[in-house]
Amino acid sequence: MxxxxxxxxxxxxxxxxxxxxxxxxxxxxxxxxxxxxxxxxxxxxxxxxxxxxxxxxxxxxxxxxxxxxxxxxxxxxxxxxxxxxxxxxxxxxxxxxxxxxxxxxxxxxxxxxxxxxxxxxxxxxxxxxxxxxxxxxxxxxxxxxxxxxxxxxxxxxLQNAVGSIVSGLFLVFEAPFELGDWIETGGMRGQIVEVNWRAVHLDSGNGIVVMPTAELAGGSFVNLSRSPDPYAAVLELSFGSDDPPGRVRELLVATARDIPLVAPDREPSAATLPGGMYAVAIPLRNPGDHAVVLDTFATRVWYAARRAELHLDGDMTDDWRTPARLQDALRQISPTLSLKPGEADGLAAHARLERYCAGESILKPGMVPTETRFILAGHVMLGIPTDDEGFVQVTKLGPDDAVGLTALSRSQTISRSVALGEVDVVVLPVAVLDEIVRMHPVVAREIVRESENRSRLARMALQAAGEYLPHGRSVLG
Missing domain, CATH: 1.20.58 (Methane Monooxygenase Hydroxylase; Chain G, domain 1)
Incomplete structure (x- = not known):
C-alpha cells in the first residue's frame, strides 16, 4: 500500500x-x-x-x-x-x-x-x-x-466621428437623464425609452425618434422630469373685453382643476394678459399628457364659458339657449314634477339651460347643491370617489333623471356626477323646487324614493368593490 x-x-x-x-x-x-x-x-x-x-x-x-x-x-x-x-x-x-x-x-x-x-x-x-x-x-x-x-x-x-461618439459617451456617463424621463429639445418633446452609447430613443407619441447622443451633447435640452415642480402645460385664451377678469380667472382654474391628469399636489393658475388675453398654467402628473390635457381643457372651457355667460374668443352669440328651447325643456320635465302645462311655463323666469361635455363633473363631492338639474339629453354616471383616487360607479342617469337631489334637504353629497357625453340639462333653483314640493307633495315622496334607491345601489356597488358607505351619509347625486 x-x-x-x-x-x-x-x-x-x-x-x-x-x-x-x-x-x-x-x-x-x-x-x-x-x-x-x-x-x-x-x-x-x-x-x-x-x-x-x-x-x-x-x-x-x-x-x-x-x-x-x-x-x-x-x-x-x-x-x-x-x-x-x-x-x-x-x-x-x-x-x-x-x-x-x-x-x-x-x-x-x-x-x-x-x-x-x-x-x-x-x-x-x-x-x-x-x-x-x-x-x-x-x-x-x-x-x-x-x-x-x-x-x-x-x-x-476617424477623429471627427470618434469625437462625436466620445462626446455622446460622456453625456451618457454624466447621466443628466434616465429611462422614463421626458426631455424637450429643438421643439420636440419625448419620453426616453432607450439609451445606448450611440443614440437616445424618444417616444414622441407619434413614433420613436432616434437622436444621436452627440447631438444632445452639442446642444441644449430640458429634462422635464427633473424639475422640483411638476411640468405645467400653458395655454393662452382670449375673452370678451366686458368679461370681469376675476371671474374669467376663476373659471379657468376651476375648469383645469377638474381634469384627472392634473398633478394632485399643485394648483392650476391663471394670469391676465393685455388685450383681453389670459394664460392658464396646468401642472401635470406626467409631461407626456401635455397634448391630451390641453385638448381636454380647451374643450371643457368652451362649455364652461357658455354656462358662466362669459365670452370665449369674444363670441357674444349663443344660439342654443333660446326662450323657445327653455319652454320645450320645462314641458319635457313637467310630468316628472307633476306640473300642469301652465305651471311649467311659469318656471321660465327662474330656470336656465346648461350643456356639459364628456368628462365634466356636474356635481362634485362635498357640495351642498343650491340647484337641481334635470337631464334633457345624454347620460350621466353617478359614482363615489374612493380614498385611493378610484371611482366606484353606482348607476347611470338618463333623460328626466335629476342631479342634485340633496338640494331639497340642504345636505352635503358624497357622490360625483360625470357627463358620459354631451349632456343637456335644465336647472331649477332650490327655492323653485321647494315651491313645487309644497304644491305637489307627491314630488317629495318621489324624490325620497329615488334617494333611497340610489343609496341602495351605492351600498351594493361599494360592497362589490370592497368599500363601505359612510354611516349616516346620503348618496343623492
Whole structure:
C-alpha cells in the first residue's frame, strides 16, 4: 500500500477521480441556487463547471512525469485552452462584481457600456498575448507595436466621428437623464425609452425618434422630469373685453382643476394678459399628457364659458339657449314634477339651460347643491370617489333623471356626477323646487324614493368593490 501511495501518479489520480466529481457536484448545486434567485452570476459558474474544471483535470493528469513523452503540441494546446478559459471567466466575474451589482445611481451604474466593452477587449488581447508568450514562447512585442501604429492611423482618420461618439459617451456617463424621463429639445418633446452609447430613443407619441447622443451633447435640452415642480402645460385664451377678469380667472382654474391628469399636489393658475388675453398654467402628473390635457381643457372651457355667460374668443352669440328651447325643456320635465302645462311655463323666469361635455363633473363631492338639474339629453354616471383616487360607479342617469337631489334637504353629497357625453340639462333653483314640493307633495315622496334607491345601489356597488358607505351619509347625486 505504501508503494502505491508513493507513486507519482497516485495523488493526481485521486484528485481527478475524487476531487473532480465533488467539484462538479458542488458547482452544479451552486449554479442551481443562483439560477433560482435569477442571479447573473449563474452563467459564469456554469462555464467554470462545464469547461474550466474538466480542462483543469486533464492538465493535472498530463502534467505528471511520464504522462506525455517529449514536448508535444497537444499539452500546449490544452494549456492554451485553459489559459483562455481563465481569461474569459475572470473578465466576466470582474464585470459582474463591478458593474452588474452596482447600486442604482452610482458611478458604476452610470458607466457607459461601450467603455466597459473596450476595457474587456483590451484585457482579452493582453491575456491572449500573455498566454501565447508563456505557452508558445511567441514574440508579442511586434504585435503590440503594429497594434499601436494601427490605432494611431485609424484614430487620425476617424477623429471627427470618434469625437462625436466620445462626446455622446460622456453625456451618457454624466447621466443628466434616465429611462422614463421626458426631455424637450429643438421643439420636440419625448419620453426616453432607450439609451445606448450611440443614440437616445424618444417616444414622441407619434413614433420613436432616434437622436444621436452627440447631438444632445452639442446642444441644449430640458429634462422635464427633473424639475422640483411638476411640468405645467400653458395655454393662452382670449375673452370678451366686458368679461370681469376675476371671474374669467376663476373659471379657468376651476375648469383645469377638474381634469384627472392634473398633478394632485399643485394648483392650476391663471394670469391676465393685455388685450383681453389670459394664460392658464396646468401642472401635470406626467409631461407626456401635455397634448391630451390641453385638448381636454380647451374643450371643457368652451362649455364652461357658455354656462358662466362669459365670452370665449369674444363670441357674444349663443344660439342654443333660446326662450323657445327653455319652454320645450320645462314641458319635457313637467310630468316628472307633476306640473300642469301652465305651471311649467311659469318656471321660465327662474330656470336656465346648461350643456356639459364628456368628462365634466356636474356635481362634485362635498357640495351642498343650491340647484337641481334635470337631464334633457345624454347620460350621466353617478359614482363615489374612493380614498385611493378610484371611482366606484353606482348607476347611470338618463333623460328626466335629476342631479342634485340633496338640494331639497340642504345636505352635503358624497357622490360625483360625470357627463358620459354631451349632456343637456335644465336647472331649477332650490327655492323653485321647494315651491313645487309644497304644491305637489307627491314630488317629495318621489324624490325620497329615488334617494333611497340610489343609496341602495351605492351600498351594493361599494360592497362589490370592497368599500363601505359612510354611516349616516346620503348618496343623492
Amino acid at each position: 505504501a508503494d502505491i501511495v508513493s507513486q507519482p501518479w497516485f495523488w493526481p489520480a485521486v484528485i481527478v477521480s475524487v476531487g473532480l466529481p465533488l467539484a462538479l457536484i458542488g458547482l452544479t448545486e451552486f449554479h442551481n441556487a443562483l439560477a433560482r434567485r435569477g442571479s447573473r452570476a449563474a452563467p459564469i459558474v456554469l462555464m467554470v463547471r462545464n469547461y474550466l474544471v474538466p480542462v483543469a483535470g486533464i492538465l493535472v493528469l498530463i502534467s505528471q512525469p511520464g504522462a506525455w513523452e517529449g514536448e508535444g503540441t497537444w499539452p500546449r494546446v490544452i494549456w492554451t485552452i485553459f489559459g483562455l478559459l481563465v481569461i474569459v471567466v475572470t473578465i466576466n466575474a470582474v464585470n459582474h462584481l463591478v458593474f452588474h451589482r452596482a447600486e442604482k445611481g452610482s458611478w458604476r451604474d452610470r458607466f457607459p457600456t461601450i467603455f466597459s466593452d473596450l476595457i474587456r477587449f483590451v484585457f482579452i488581447i493582453l491575456g491572449i498575448a500573455a498566454v501565447f508568450w508563456w505557452v508558445w514562447d511567441a514574440d508579442v512585442a511586434g504585435v503590440f507595436a503594429a497594434l499601436g501604429i494601427t490605432s494611431i492611423v485609424v484614430g487620425l482618420a
